[in-house]
Amino acid sequence: MKSYLAAAIQMTSVPDLHQNLAQAEELIDLAVRRGAELVGLPENFSFMGEEKDKLNQAEAIATESEQFLKKMAQRFQVTILGGSFPVPVDNTGKVHNTTVLIDPSGEELARYHKVHLFDVNVPDGNTYRESSTVVAGKQLPPVYFSENLGNIGLSVCYDVRFPELYRHLSDKGVDVIFVPAAFTAFTGKDHWQVLLQARAIENTAYVIAPAQTGNNYSRRLTHGHAVIIDPWGVILADAGEQPGIAIAEINPSRLDQVRRQMPSLQHRVFS
Numbered sequence: 001m002k003s004y005l006a007a008a009i010q011m012t013s014v015p016d017l018h019q020n021l022a023q024a025e026e027l028i029d030l031a032v033r034r035g036a037e038l039v040g041l042p043e044n045f046s047f048m049g050e051e052k053d054k055l056n057q058a059e060a061i062a063t064e065s066e067q068f069l070k071k072m073a074q075r076f077q078v079t080i081l082g083g084s085f086p087v088p089v090d091n092t093g094k095v096h097n098t099t100v101l102i103d104p105s106g107e108e109l110a111r112y113h114k115v116h117l118f119d120v121n122v123p124d125g126n127t128y129r130e131s132s133t134v135v136a137g138k139q140l141p142p143v144y145f146s147e148n149l150g151n152i153g154l155s156v157c158y159d160v161r162f163p164e165l166y167r168h169l170s171d172k173g174v175d176v177i178f179v180p181a182a183f184t185a186f187t188g189k190d191h192w193q194v195l196l197q198a199r200a201i202e203n204t205a206y207v208i209a210p211a212q213t214g215n216n217y218s219r220r221l222t223h224g225h226a227v228i229i230d231p232w233g234v235i236l237a238d239a240g241e242q243p244g245i246a247i248a249e250i251n252p253s254r255l256d257q258v259r260r261q262m263p264s265l266q267h268r269v270f271s
C-alpha cells in the first residue's frame, strides 16, 4: 500500500438522471485535478426522487450509472466507488440499493447490496420506508484487497448504525471503509459525524464518507458534510454544506502508527 489522495464527493442529486451524471462528472474532474486516485460518489448519486419515479426509471438508472462509472474510471484513470444506485431485482418489482467499486481499466472490483434499510419515521415529519422499493442485501459487504490502495471495505448510509458490519470488515483486514450516504438533515446534525468517527476509531481504519447535501426533492433535505476521517478519528477533510469534495491523504504509515498507539483490535475479548 502506498500514500495517496482520496476524495469524497458531495452533491445534490435530484430527480433527473442526466443532470446528476453531469454534476458527478464535474466533481470527479475536480477531484482528479486535485490529485485524487480514489474517488467516492454518494448514495443514490444518479437519482434522488420519489420512490415511484425511482422504480419506474430503475432500469435506465442502473444501466447508465454503471456505464458512467466505467467511463469515468477509464477516462480519468482512477478507482471509483459508485456510492449507490438502484438495480432492479428480477420478479420483485423492487431494486437493490447497490454500490460498486470500479478500477481504472473499467473493471468491476466489488459490489454490495445495502443490507440495512431505512424504515424510520424521522421526528421532522418525514417518513422513510426504503423497504417498500428496495430488497435488502443478504450478504455481508466485501473487502477488496488492493496492492496500491489498501484493503477497501464497502457499506452504505444507514449501515453506519450497525457496528457489527464494520467489525466484519475489520476482521477481513480493512484499511479504508467507504460509507456513501444520503443522511437526513435531521438525523445528520446529531449522529452523522459521531457515528463515522466511532467506526474509524473502533476499527482503526480510514473512513471515506461521500454525501448528499441540500434540498434533493420535495421536502427531502440531506445533511452534507462529506468527510474523510483518519484511523485516530480525526476529521481530515469536510466538504461543508455545498456541493464539492473532501480530499485527504490515505497514508499506510499513519495506519501503522495508530494501530501501534491504540492496539484495541488486539485486545478483543468477545470475538
Ligand SMILES: O=C(O)CNC(=O)[C@H](CS)NC(=O)CCC(=O)C(=O)O
Pocket (backbone or CB within 6 Å): 043, 044, 048, 049, 118, 128, 130, 157, 158, 161, 182, 183, 184, 187, 188, 191, 220
Ligand atoms: O431520502 C431519500 O430519498 C434518499 N434516501 C436514501 O437514499 C437512503 C435510504 S431512504 N437514506 C438513508 O439511508 C438515510 C439514513 C439516515 O439518515 C440515518 O441513519 O439517520
